Amino acid sequence: MPLLHSAVPRYRQHRASGQAIVTISGVDHYLGPHGTKTSKREYDRLIAECLAAGRPALVIQPAAVLKMKALIATYLTYAQKYYRKNGKTTGEFDNIRYAMRPIRKLYADLAVTQFGPKALKTIQQYWVEENLCRTMVNSRVARIKRMFRWAVAEELLPVTIFQALATVPGLKRGRSAARESQPVKPVADEKVVAILPFLPTMVQAMVVLQQLTGARPSEICELRPEEINRDEPVWQYRPASHKTEHHGREKIIYFGPQSQLVLQPYLQGNSGDYCFNPQLSETERKKKMRAKRQSKVQPSQLNRAKSNPRRKPGTCYNSKAYCRAIYRACDQAFPPPAELVEAEKKLWRKAHRWSPGQIRHSTGTKVRERYGIEGAQLILGHAKVETTQIYAERDLSRAMQIAAEIS
Numbered sequence: 001m002p003l004l005h006s007a008v009p010r011y012r013q014h015r016a017s018g019q020a021i022v023t024i025s026g027v028d029h030y031l032g033p034h035g036t037k038t039s040k041r042e043y044d045r046l047i048a049e050c051l052a053a054g055r056p057a058l059v060i061q062p063a064a065v066l067k068m069k070a071l072i073a074t075y076l077t078y079a080q081k082y083y084r085k086n087g088k089t090t091g092e093f094d095n096i097r098y099a100m101r102p103i104r105k106l107y108a109d110l111a112v113t114q115f116g117p118k119a120l121k122t123i124q125q126y127w128v129e130e131n132l133c134r135t136m137v138n139s140r141v142a143r144i145k146r147m148f149r150w151a152v153a154e155e156l157l158p159v160t161i162f163q164a165l166a167t168v169p170g171l172k173r174g175r176s177a178a179r180e181s182q183p184v185k186p187v188a189d190e191k192v193v194a195i196l197p198f199l200p201t202m203v204q205a206m207v208v209l210q211q212l213t214g215a216r217p218s219e220i221c222e223l224r225p226e227e228i229n230r231d232e233p234v235w236q237y238r239p240a241s242h243k244t245e246h247h248g249r250e251k252i253i254y255f256g257p258q259s260q261l262v263l264q265p266y267l268q269g270n271s272g273d274y275c276f277n278p279q280l281s282e283t284e285r286k287k288k289m290r291a292k293r294q295s296k297v298q299p300s301q302l303n304r305a306k307s308n309p310r311r312k313p314g315t316c317y318n319s320k321a322y323c324r325a326i327y328r329a330c331d332q333a334f335p336p337p338a339e340l341v342e343a344e345k346k347l348w349r350k351a352h353r354w355s356p357g358q359i360r361h362s363t364g365t366k367v368r369e370r371y372g373i374e375g376a377q378l379i380l381g382h383a384k385v386e387t388t389q390i391y392a393e394r395d396l397s398r399a400m401q402i403a404a405e406i407s
Helices: 037-052 068-082 091-107 117-129 134-153 159-165 189-198 201-213 217-221 257-266 278-292 319-333 342-352 356-380 385-391 396-406
Strands: 012-014 019-024 027-033 235-237 253-255
Touching: 019 037, 027 037, 068 091, 068 134, 091 117, 091 134, 117 134, 117 159, 134 159, 189 201, 189 319, 189 356, 201 217, 201 253, 201 257, 201 278, 201 319, 201 356, 217 319, 217 356, 253 257, 319 342, 319 356, 356 385
Parallel strands: none
Antiparallel strands: 012 019, 019 027, 235 253
């Protein structure tokens, strides 16, 4: 692993030649006669470039001896600072870490200059044998290529290394052993209605609101009263943070009369608080459990909360917690038959679970059936119709009706 120093590389004198010298990234740079203004200006320029690269004191070995584990460590340091939103690292940083794991396992001590197309194909095959779907394999390979492109831009590697890796093609549908992922399908209204009684009241409201608006799960979870314009008959919700904000796009989610009725009870707090607060939801759940209790509550049982729980509820749901709540409700609403063995029960649960993202697909499909593809595009907030077609399924029954009439 490369050495890390806390100090900026020093301006020094090379005694043998009388030149000023500075060592950056393991390379000596001669600046001119020691003590002159010219040499100091050259020193300032080199240090400024080093600071602009976000590595004021990172000493990296030349590419000829730089090892893969050192390159990965350096790139992850950069990625952790770059892929951030609202002060937190985004999911893309975790995706990059997952992409680097097999390289660390198989090629950690290999010189970067020796990591070529065959090594990248070996990593590609490694994921195929791990039963990752084809699109996931391609996305992880792309992240590895992106790391090498970054290293070339930072002048850590010669461009020929990245050019060689760029020749490795992605896996093609039907032309590799990688399995294909199943497309996300809409969830039937019957399945949504079936799990509502098994959800906390607050999560019920989140599910219904998402059904009515077609919003993304994260946009429902992070909803705040201050982000809702209630001056018009149809309220407008402009999320402060959303999936495509880095493209400079504005996202508007519309709340009609039905959505307003669902949302109204959760707008009573401070405008900066989240509408859906897991702490309040947990407090309400415990009150309901206490109200259902038939035996007398002993003094020692007035507060049965753990003093130091492993997981404490926060002030805002995240997409994973929201999804877990729906999974638990699905397991309760659709219990597996008792005669199934454990492996079969696992498959049963998987088949009867659905995720919050499928609600968005359902809403997009309904809007498309009634108002056309353009209406679905407006409600879902897509910049391109092609994206809307992924979320809004075609009305195949209409196609069958036309075919019956003309053929």
